[in-house]
Amino acid sequence: MPLMGNAGVDAMEGVERPSSSWTGWGQWLALFTMTVDHLCRYVVPERWGLGWADASIGRIAFPLFAAMVAWHGLFNTRNPLRYARRILVIGLVAQLPYMLMPRTSDDLILNICFTLSLGLTGGTWLQALPRRLAHGGLGEARLVAEATLALGTWLLAGLWVEYGHHGLLMIPLYMLAMQRLHLAGADLPARLGATAMALPVLVVAGLMNSSDMAKSFTVGTTLVALLLAAGAARQVPRVVWQMPRRLWLAWYPGHFAAMALWLWLVGTLG
Template sequence: MSRRDGALDLLKWLALLSMVFDHLRYVGFSVDWLYVPGRLAFPWFCLAMAANLARSGASAAPWRYLGWLLLFSAVSEIPYRLFIPDPSTLNVMPTLVLGLLVARCWQTPTLEARCLAVAALLLAALFSSKLMFGFFGVLLPLAMLLVFRRPLYMALLPGLVCVAANQWRVLYGAAWLGDGVAFWGLVACLIAPWLGLMLLRHASRFHPPAMRRWAYGLYPAHFLILLAVRQIAA
């Protein structure tokens, strides 16, 4: 258990790259097609969270993880609002905070944990419009955890949750009218958990640089870097 999981680090790096691709759409280039690979970022971050929960079990590690997420939720909000024009939601970190609470408390069969999970779900339901990926985004880490050691076809469950988290009505309507980006975006949402699980199970021979606590800073930093690129390109 002390050995570094190279496949998990690879998943995190690919999720980060996918997120950067997605946000390049806001730099000013005509790259709307990057929306499709961008749909992989959030489910892969949720899968990485589920992998850490499955590995750590009942240890205190997930609570330290929660503390770092809370810290960078606050740190990231200003860079996020500087870069994203007129954002309608908070940055993605609060969604991950609530998702971690729900998934972690599901692992702990105590009354206190169940009450905390219900409180997190209630917050997600009440403030769904302010959370990036909404209520279903909060459910996605738990959905990933439930199928983590299951047969690969079970990845359809978190795939459907991922579709629901990505404004599926808008995507479905646009896809029905023949919008290729919307269609492939829906496909990416649906298969992202399956692709991620395949990578975790079959890419252990890869050993990219380890993503440790410093990696939390990459989230607010990438907003500032892309903001500088937009200013230069303007």
């Protein structure tokens, strides 16, 4: 029996899935805000005084990426683990140019794709647990072993990936909240329960940053994603210009490579 396979689809079996039109807009916004963040952090001279953009516009990118990965993993893909592997491949391609960015520390940090891939893997495992327990496919010893492995991976990987332990929790908590919000319907107790399930991801989003401005943008982005799961996604029209798939896949490693080349040309990189 597979550990996790079609967890996202199984969880939504027999339930009308929400519209994913918003993710078309989300792709453009995520790439724009991520690029602004990285340009302000790595390329633009500090004397230009654009740190405010990194702490505001730049704080939209990660919770938005995490929301889209959680959404697709929960509602759209038949194999979330294969989706996680695709994200990991992008991360592997991007790691070398990512490591060329100027940093204040020599510690190895794995880029955001590792955070997203591991987060989706953990979220898929959590989504599959109720079905596996109900079908008797998970004994107590195996449950303890898997939970220990999941906890150990989170503790260890959180030391190496971008956004750390808090970042790794975003997608699993998003998935739990989005599923409950989508399934809650009009029943008041169910809506209250779903709202309670949304609180942990909002708390974690607030803990990822130190400044009040950064916290407000991160939490605000997370709240919008949860409102979409609660029904607002029905009101979002299709994106006018669909992002080309190749651009979406290549932008993350490509923009790091372009920045590394620019920094080398201007003499910032040794």
